[in-house]
Amino acid sequence: MSHNRLIKKSLMVLATVASGILGILVLLWASWKTAHYFWLSSPATSAERQPLKIVMETSWRKLDWKQALQPDRDAMTTLQTRGLPWFDPRLPSSCEPPGFPYERGDVGDSWFDYSASDPGSIFPATKFKWKNGLSIRPTGARPMIAWHGTLHSHTGWSDGSATPADAYAFARDKGGLDFMAVTDHPEFWLFNPGRNWEELREIAAAADSPDFLAVRGFEYSNPVYGHYIVVGSDGVCSAFKCPDLKDFYNWLARPENKDALVAFAHPMVQKDNATQFEFKHMSFFPPLESRMFGMEVIHWSGHDRFQFGFSGKQPFIDEALAQGWHPGPLGSQDNHGLDWGLSNSRIGVLMTTLTHESLMEALRVRRFYATSSRDLELAFDVKSAAGEWIPMGGLVDRDTLGAFPGGAHGMLETRLRLFEPDEFNVPRRVEWVLDGRIAGRLDFEGLPHELSVSGEGGTYYAGEITGWLPLSEIRDGHPHYLYARVMIGPWFEAMAQTSPFIINSGDAPDRH
Numbered sequence: 097m098s099h100n101r102l103i104k105k106s107l108m109v110l111a112t113v114a115s116g117i118l119g120i121l122v123l124l125w126a127s128w129k130t131a132h133y134f135w136l137s138s139p140a141t142s143a144e145r146q147p148l149k150i151v152m153e154t155s156w157r158k159l160d161w162k163q164a165l166q167p168d169r170d171a172m173t174t175l176q177t178r179g180l181p182w183f184d185p186r187l188p189s190s191c192e193p194p195g196f197p198y199e200r201g202d203v204g205d206s207w208f209d210y211s212a213s214d215p216g217s218i219f220p221a222t223k224f225k226w227k228n229g230l231s232i233r234p235t236g237a238r239p240m241i242a243w244h245g246t247l248h249s250h251t252g253w254s255d256g257s258a259t260p261a262d263a264y265a266f267a268r269d270k271g272g273l274d275f276m277a278v279t280d281h282p283e284f285w286l287f288n289p290g291r292n293w294e295e296l297r298e299i300a301a302a303a304d305s306p307d308f309l310a311v312r313g314f315e316y317s318n319p320v321y322g323h324y325i326v327v328g329s330d331g332v333c334s335a336f337k338c339p340d341l342k343d344f345y346n347w348l349a350r351p352e353n354k355d356a357l358v359a360f361a362h363p364m365v366q367k368d369n370a371t372q373f374e375f376k377h378m379s380f381f382p383p384l385e386s387r388m389f390g391m392e393v394i395h396w397s398g399h400d401r402f403q404f405g406f407s408g409k410q411p412f413i414d415e416a417l418a419q420g421w422h423p424g425p426l427g428s429q430d431n432h433g434l435d436w437g438l439s440n441s442r443i444g445v446l447m448t449t450l451t452h453e454s455l456m457e458a459l460r461v462r463r464f465y466a467t468s469s470r471d472l473e474l475a476f477d478v479k480s481a482a483g484e485w486i487p488m489g490g491l492v493d494r495d496t497l498g499a500f501p502g503g504a505h506g507m508l509e510t511r512l513r514l515f516e517p518d519e520f521n522v523p524r525r526v527e528w529v530l531d532g533r534i535a536g537r538l539d540f541e542g543l544p545h546e547l548s549v550s551g552e553g554g555t556y557y558a559g560e561i562t563g564w565l566p567l568s569e570i571r572d573g574h575p576h577y578l579y580a581r582v583m584i585g586p587w588f589e590a591m592a593q594t595s596p597f598i599i600n601s602g603d604a605p606d607r608h
């Protein structure tokens with residue numbers, strides 16, 4: 097063989113090998129992109145995983161999710177600009193708080209009164225009281241306790257890591273959760289989803305313990321209509337089996353799924369698709385009214401992307417409430433790595449005991465709140481005319497609500513109790529949201545010493561805030577909703593939101 101031919105032949109071999117490698121790379125890239133498009137791994141989801149690294153790499157306890165709260169922003173930038181206000185500048189002015197000043201009224205032993213004094217404000221008669229030192233820690237014989245957990249997580253059974261058994265064990269032992277649902281995408285269980293679903297029942301049963309509930313669930317993942325979290329269903333329905341939203345809703349409405357609870361997952365997190373048709377913009381479907389129990393308002397630890405809704409004007413959850421749904425707010429972790437329970441995002445569920453039955457019941461009646469402050473305990477009640485406190489999430493009639501005896505108008509008495517054990521998580525603001533408007537706002541700026549309690553275990557925050565809203569604002573003819581939210585930390589890094597009350601105001605048979 098001549099020298100030239102040898103070179104020629106070597107070049108040809110090289111070219112063949114190179115084009116082979118290139119072909120494989122293109123194939124790999126194409127399949128990765130396809131998976132990206134159809135399943136979860138939208139760019140937003142990939143970006144969300146970044147803050148995790150920061151958490152894993154640091155042992156400084158306070159440098160956790162609170163600084164890395166913007167999943168779709170560069171994590172380092174977020175860390176450097178920790179002064180981000182909770183309200184994004186894009187927030188339309190109609191959503192701004194009325195901004196009326198609060199005056200400090202009579203100061204009793206442990207009571208501080210604040211009343212709105214601006215006659216031009218929407219709710220001039222709104223009043224608040226802050227009572228220092230109370231908590232919702234157990235006091236009675238069978239007290240309600242806030243149990244913390246997340247209802248949205250993944251494992252290697254879809255696009256996450258490890259196994260459901262690993263996930264449950266990690267959430268209990270390392271994540272410190274009281275309950276967790278593993279909710280993999282059944283679209284990954286191509287050939288026999290029923291088998292995975294049955295196997296998950298066994299794994300969850302084996303992972304159950306008196307101090308931890310292993311919940312079985314799945315995430316219906318439709319590339320067009322969005323993602324939904326389902327717990328308590330008899331079977332499983334993937335986007336292959338239920339390609340249209342009406343297929344999925346009708347499947348949920350079947351008698352065998354009567355115990356299933358369903359929630360809207362991370363609205364608009366999949367930015368590249370689904371925005372036009374996602375949840376059909378939460379069109380109301382009456383057969384599921386009582387079982388659409390939630391919507392994510394905190395995902396990882398981020399919350400502000402959920403404040404703008406499809407309209408750009410109000411939070412997604414308010415849009416759903418306006419449509420006639422009755423979702424409670426969910427704080428979800430949506431874990432895709434070995435990190436179950438490590439995020440601060442979670443829900444607190446008020447129950448007397450930790451059992452599957454009590455959890456499902458509490459979710460069904462929306463007796464829970466979302467929080468991105470890890471150990472926050474929160475309760476929100478309204479007072480009935482009979483003097484009983486009705487817990488958050490309740491469906492109430494305007495006519496059965498209490499009146500403020502000293503007021504000129506009928507007043508709705510609300511009570512917010514909170515317990516925040518972390519001394520760095522200073523409660524800074526409480527807002528009462530009525531029909532999407534901020535009906536009352538209480539700022540604690542400059543008053544942290546009045547909120548804090550120093551005990552043996554250090555400083556914590558515990559208190560009870562009573563707020564009165566004029567019932568005249570709850571007019572006949574429409575259902576109304578009322579919830580509370582709490583902004584926490586010097587820069588509102590964390591937030592918590594209660595489930596809404598639905599207040600039926602009388603002769604309004606239809607909810608639209």
Ligand SMILES: [Zn+2]
Nearest residue numbers: 136315323361
């Ligand atoms: Zn999802």
Ligand SMILES: [Zn+2]
Nearest residue numbers: 248250315430
């Ligand atoms: Zn998910």
